[in-house]
Amino acid sequence: MSKNANSQIDGVARSTQAENDYFAKRQLKQGAVGWVLLIGLGVAYVISGDFAGWNFGLAQGGWGGMFVATIVVAIMYLCMCLSMSEMATMLPTAGGGYSFARTAFGPLGGYLTGTAILIEYAIAPAAIAVFIGAYCESLFGIGGWMVYLACYIVFIAIHLKGAGEALKIMFIITAIACIALGVFIVAMIPHFDSKNLFDIAVGNQVGASSFLPYGYVGIWAAVPYAIWFFLAVEGVPLAAEEAKDPAKSLPRGLIGSMLILATFAILILFLGPGAAGADALKDSGAPLVDALASVYGANSWLASFVNFVGLAGLIASFFSIIYAYSRQIFALSRAGYLPKKLSLTNNNKAPYLALIVPGIIGFLLSLTGEGDLLILMAVFGATVSYVLMMASHIKLRLSRPDLARPYRTPGGIFTSGIALGLALLAVIAGLMVDPKVWFMAAGIYVVLILYFVIFSRHHLVSGTPEEEFAQIEAAADELN
Secondary structure: OOHHHHHHHHHHHHHHHHHHHHHHOOOOOOOOEOHHHHHHHHHHHHOHHHHOOOOHHHHHHHHHHHHHHHHHHHHHHHHHHHHHHHHHHHOOOOOOHHHHHHHHHHHHHHHHHHHHHHHHHHHHHHHHHHHHHHHHHHHHOOOOHHHHHHHHHHHHHHHOOOHHHHHHHHHHHHHHHHHHHHHHHHHHHHHOOHHHHHOOOOOOOOOOOOOOOOOOHHHHHHHHHHHOOOOOHHHHHHHHHHEOOHHHHHHHHHHHHHHHHHHHHHHHHHHHHHHHOHHHHOOOOOHHHHHHHHHHOOOOHHHHHHHHHHHHHHHHHHHHHHHHHHHHHHHHHHOOOOOHHHHOOOOOOOOHHHHHHHHHHHHHHHOOOOHHHHHHHHHHHHHHHHHHHHHHHHHHHHHOOOOOOOOOOOOOHHHHHHHHHHHHHHHHHHHHHOHHHHHHHHHHHHHHHHHHHHOHHHOOOOOOHHHHHHHHHHHHHHHO
16 A cells, blocks of 8 residues: 555544544433423423513513413414424434524524524523522522522532433422422412403503503513513423433423423413402512412411422523523534534533533623513524524425424424414514613624634534534435
8 A cells, every 4th residue: 555545544544533532522421311301301491480580571561461472472382392393303413403403504504593592591591590589589588699609500510410410300390390380379269350460550552451551562562571481492402412212202392391381371370460460560570479478478388488499490490591501502512613612521421611601601691680681682592593493494394305204293384484473573572672682682693693704614513413414415415
């Protein structure tokens, strides 16, 4: 064999070894999560929205505006979960929505989707930390930055122990939170009075009435807070590389958690304001506790129980969304879209820098104490990603009908089309509520896009699941 040939073979061997070394340091723990844990994960992502945040929608649209917004948003999320179930079984990787858009629209489409999701998941824990602080202030008289910092340190530390252990703890915390919601629902039923739903003073906006005290525009303005009832349930596919039998477990996790969340949302929206009054809850930092206190007294055991156990709901979402942002960053970093060091994993197969770095940023954001404004910023990222993910479903159905789909979306592109249209309206709704906050979030998004255009698009890594799938599809196209 010639020296030239030997050097070429050595070069290939070195390249292959370097690639193997690269991915060896970026491995997640496979088979750690079954479908029951995935349902728990989906509920955990969102359950904090039942305890705080949703009620700010009452201040924007009154009870009627919030009710209509919640129904519309629930339809959007159900259609989206059905569509994502199909894509998740086609592409079971840790990238989730980024992977779907990467396959449908190429590297730029994948990056735009992944970073929009990242904005959602990085900012949502900061908002939840603020609500945890409010609950702790009510219960223990201690809140503020010390509580925020403790949350980030303790729960990031648990995640560093590995996915299986972290998600089992999360599942227990979520179950406790569900018990608290059950107690609240049962306690409110005897005191429900439909008149309490409509006790907000009627304004002079177009269409204003006791049902819509702020008029038709109030429905639009309530949409971002209705989204808080469901925000982040779409993160279930981020566990794909750690799931057992993803083709079956991912659809079960997405659809099962969505049905549970929709049931809780409707019951809480009716019974909370229906017992305590919509006006009393519209600005509350701990609406379930305040609702019980108004009915049973501030020192009642029910109010104390839901306050104490209600912390579990906020903690469950905080805990699980930390998992979500770390996996999204892991996938983007592993593929070279973000700095590659962020995808390094420890001995427990946990992406430690992807956990710690966003945690520092989230803690700094939580210091603003503006939970309602942080919700709007998180919703911006979420709704933009929903538009891109649903467009990906439609594109893949039309351009790649031959791809293996272990689960197929009922209704096909009609279902994802409904979700796409409603997601576009939701993006606009966020702009209507607070243009300043919307443009702040959009500014963060622009900075991330510029990073891709200037730097990361020149440093993408081959061999990731998303890139390998794209190469296989390109080769198939050439053969055809």
